[in-house]
Amino acid sequence: MCAFERSGAVLATSARSWFRTKSEYILYPADLTINARWKSRGCESPFSRAVRDIEIWTSASLDFYNHQPVWSLDEMRVTKPGEALEVLSQFLTIVGETSENFCWRMADPDSSIEWQKHGWKHICYNDIQKFWDDYRYEPAVYRAEAIGSALEIQALFRAAAARDPASVGRVWSLFPHGADHEKIMEEFFKADDRPTSVPDPLSVAEELVRTIFRAPNDPEADLARKGIKELVARSTLRGLKTAKGRPRIMVSPSSLGLMLKMGQCLAMQVRQVSGFLDAVTISDMDRLAKIQQAYPWIRESLHMSIIEFTGLSPRRAAAQIVSQTLKISPSALEKIKIPLSAR
Numbered sequence: 001m002c003a004f005e006r007s008g009a010v011l012a013t014s015a016r017s018w019f020r021t022k023s024e025y026i027l028y029p030a031d032l033t034i035n036a037r038w039k040s041r042g043c044e045s046p047f048s049r050a051v052r053d054i055e056i057w058t059s060a061s062l063d064f065y066n067h068q069p070v071w072s073l074d075e076m077r078v079t080k081p082g083e084a085l086e087v088l089s090q091f092l093t094i095v096g097e098t099s100e101n102f103c104w105r106m107a108d109p110d111s112s113i114e115w116q117k118h119g120w121k122h123i124c125y126n127d128i129q130k131f132w133d134d135y136r137y138e139p140a141v142y143r144a145e146a147i148g149s150a151l152e153i154q155a156l157f158r159a160a161a162a163r164d165p166a167s168v169g170r171v172w173s174l175f176p177h178g179a180d181h182e183k184i185m186e187e188f189f190k191a192d193d194r195p196t197s198v199p200d201p202l203s204v205a206e207e208l209v210r211t212i213f214r215a216p217n218d219p220e221a222d223l224a225r226k227g228i229k230e231l232v233a234r235s236t237l238r239g240l241k242t243a244k245g246r247p248r249i250m251v252s253p254s255s256l257g258l259m260l261k262m263g264q265c266l267a268m269q270v271r272q273v274s275g276f277l278d279a280v281t282i283s284d285m286d287r288l289a290k291i292q293q294a295y296p297w298i299r300e301s302l303h304m305s306i307i308e309f310t311g312l313s314p315r316r317a318a319a320q321i322v323s324q325t326l327k328i329s330p331s332a333l334e335k336i337k338i339p340l341s342a343r
Helices: 003-007 012-023 033-040 059-066 081-102 115-121 125-137 140-147 150-161 165-174 178-188 201-214 219-232 234-238 253-278 284-294 306-310 314-326 330-334
Strands: none
Touching: 081 125, 081 253, 081 284, 115 253, 125 253, 125 314, 140 150, 140 165, 140 178, 140 253, 150 165, 150 178, 165 201, 165 219, 165 234, 201 219, 219 234, 253 284, 253 306, 253 314, 284 306, 314 330
């Protein structure tokens, strides 16, 4: 039992020891053999989907994670402002380390893992941002999952190969390297049914402009004008228009689901810190200021007040976090049927 619990008082100088005892420093992946597994799979990038497919959650690590101590920050019962701020500083430092050690991109927790109970101790905002920054390193064939089923992927690439402006724009906005087009078509088409290539947007735009100036008053010129708009439209660059409903979000379902889980854990962490500071003898204004100082991205990125953010459910707060990162409407993210609850 740590000094915090033995004495019944919280000593700021013991904060690091207390958190190490409570959080157990969950480390995933826990062993160095992960490097050997990368090489055996022929993975060149540590951010590749192949790495995430590795069986990180063994029965032993799953049991260890699910049976770690359950605790909350308000158990510390700190009332003195100086001690509380020292404890909070230590917590934010350590939680950055545990988030990095957890390695979210390779340890996406499924429904058998009690991440809703423990995940708030192993997450920080910077790691959500870094995950999205690294998303471009995912192999193209996995990022293509965002388009939909294999038939939808085939339909998009066939239309793009036929020089449909909207389809050309979507393919190149999602996959700006021609080599990626080849890999996707090799994966989703039979050799005798594979499009030769997807024309680049500049050549399609040039063809449309020539059509307009060749016969400005011809109906064909009107179609060309419409084609130019579709080629560069915001909806083209951000998603696929469907027959009805919202445009499809152009992020693979697995990556989107992981980001929402990370966001929900981070929202629960903010709630923990808010509850911890409730017991400290400081004014409400000072308490909100300390939370703002700990999580500046709430105001700077989400453009929300602390009261607004903490008043949201963890799921809705997660949608706000991911919305800002992906530039997607939070209401659209809230409607996505992605399992966020552990069984």
